[in-house]
Amino acid sequence: MAKSQFPNPKSHKLRLIYQRLYKTFGPQHWWPAKTPFEVMVGAILTQNTNWQNVEKAIRNLRKAELLDAHKLYRLPHRRLAQLIRPSGYFNIKARRLKNFLKFYIENYKANVLKMRAQDTGRLREELLSVNGIGQETADSILLYALDKPVFVVDAYTKRICSRHGLLCEGASYQDTQKLFTQNLKNDVQLFNEYHALLVRLGKDFCLKSRPRCRMCPLTEK
DNA sequence: GACCAGGCACATC
DNA sequence: GATGTGCATGGT
Numbered sequence: 001m002a003k004s005q006f007p008n009p010k011s012h013k014l015r016l017i018y019q020r021l022y023k024t025f026g027p028q029h030w031w032p033a034k035t036p037f038e039v040m041v042g043a044i045l046t047q048n049t050n051w052q053n054v055e056k057a058i059r060n061l062r063k064a065e066l067l068d069a070h071k072l073y074r075l076p077h078r079r080l081a082q083l084i085r086p087s088g089y090f091n092i093k094a095r096r097l098k099n100f101l102k103f104y105i106e107n108y109k110a111n112v113l114k115m116r117a118q119d120t121g122r123l124r125e126e127l128l129s130v131n132g133i134g135q136e137t138a139d140s141i142l143l144y145a146l147d148k149p150v151f152v153v154d155a156y157t158k159r160i161c162s163r164h165g166l167l168c169e170g171a172s173y174q175d176t177q178k179l180f181t182q183n184l185k186n187d188v189q190l191f192n193e194y195h196a197l198l199v200r201l202g203k204d205f206c207l208k209s210r211p212r213c214r215m216c217p218l219t220e221k
Numbered sequence: 222g223a224c225c226a227g228g229c230a231c232a233t234c
Numbered sequence: 235g236a237t238g239t240g241c242a243t244g245g246t
Contacts, residue, residue: 042227043227044228046226046227046228047227047228047229048226048227048228048229048241048242049226049227049228049242049243049244050225050226050227050243050244050245051226051227052226052244052245053226053242053243053244053245054227056243056244057243085242085243086243086244087242087243088226088241088242088243088244089228089229089240089241089242089243090241090242090243091241091242092229092230092240092241092242093241093242096229131229131230132228132229132230133229134228134229134230135228135229136227136228136229137228137229140227152227154227154228155226155227155228156227157227195227196227198227199227202227203226203227
């Protein structure tokens, strides 16, 4: 079938949103971490938690010179939980971190390059099989630590998309992810910036309590 | 003092 | 498959 001469409306709208967000906020320089390993640790610690609290936990780990897969894996649970305490849910996150570290060490010798060389789809499945790593955490690791072209969906993304008529309310993770991957160029840098900008918009404009803020750069004036 | 934040697993129906 | 609940800190 011949391609339509008219642009796909969803693709068009997604591109407009991106342009407006980028013009308003500029580049976000994500992920805010020094190394890919730090991204992976941060991706687990930030689950349902304010990033500022995660930064405190990561600072504790860095100060103790423990931002290393083997060192962290050997650390007793209580000590690890104590160090990551500011990030909240510290007992559960200490366990999740250990689960991930075991996987990372046993399957990839704690080597980012080995992990990056793995097929993206297969690696995603592997990550999802680790207890404590769900879709958002897996995708954050794939995109921000390993430069894989995977779109990260979070609560802000779903909220913004439903508020702007791109998805119905209650759309699944897969539906939301597909919206972006099927309507945008498969580009790591674009996916990186787009997700970061959506988070920035969500944070700055309190989307939970104010569905249509007049100041929001996406609100039609 | 209440509400919220860059989720996830598990139990129950 | 859908829904409810526990996990916890720190900022506003």
